Amino acid sequence: MPDLSSGAPGNEADAAAVNALRSAVMRLSRRLKHQRVDESLSPTEMSVLGTLARCGTATPGELARKEHVQPPSMTRIVALLEAKGLVRLEPHPDDRRQKVVSQTGRAEAMLEESRRKRNAWLASLAEGLDEDEWARLRAAAPVLEKLAHL
Numbered sequence: 687m688p689d690l691s692s693g694a695p696g697n698e699a700d701a702a703a704v705n706a707l708r709s710a711v712m713r714l715s716r717r718l719k720h721q722r723v724d725e726s727l728s729p730t731e732m733s734v735l736g737t738l739a740r741c742g743t744a745t746p747g748e749l750a751r752k753e754h755v756q757p758p759s760m761t762r763i764v765a766l767l768e769a770k771g772l773v774r775l776e777p778h779p780d781d782r783r784q785k786v787v788s789q790t791g792r793a794e795a796m797l798e799e800s801r802r803k804r805n806a807w808l809a810s811l812a813e814g815l816d817e818d819e820w821a822r823l824r825a826a827a828p829v830l831e832k833l834a835h836l
Contacts, residue, residue, distance in 0.1 A: 711830075721807045723800040726770075730755070732800070734763055735772060735793050743788040745778065772796070 719729055727735075730753070737752050738744065744752070750760035764787055767773040772793040778784035789797075812820060 718804055718807070721800075721804045723803055724796055731763060731767055731772075734760075734767065735789055735797055738773065738787065738789040739794065739797055743776075743786045745784050745786055747784075749787060767793075 722732070724732075733753060734749055737749060741752070746760045746764050747757055749764070750757045753760065755763070764773060764775065768775055771790060773787050773789055775785040775787055778786050812823070815823065
């Protein structure tokens with residue numbers, strides 16, 4: 687396996703592949719962000735709700751680590767989401783000094799609608815692929831998922 691950790695892949699083909707992947711992921715991500723259901727939420731707020739949907743309840747500190755933001759920023763984000771009725775803060779079961787954050791039913795419904803809208807948009811794009819391209823994309827999806835969570 688090539689060593690890509692330095693940011694300078696070992697050969698031109700690796701460098702080109704990394705560059706193409708970065709560029710494509712960034713463009714696709716920007717386009718997906720325009721497929722939002724609720725324009726009043728920032729991408730970071732949506733990401734926090736998605737993390738809660740995947741991981742269940744978490745403390746604000748745990749959310750900050752998972753979202754790669756500073757704890758004071760996460761405290762503000764959680765407060766905004768709570769004010770919008772999208773998360774609940776409850777006492778931590780083992781440490782009364784802490785709170786745990788969980789999403790509300792309203793957040794679950796909004797995330798489901800957002801997933802539906804974005805999936806439909808991506809499916810419409812995929813209709814432009816031929817069968818071989820679609821098969822390669824299906825095969826690449828688990829690898830991209832792994833990269834997203836490393």
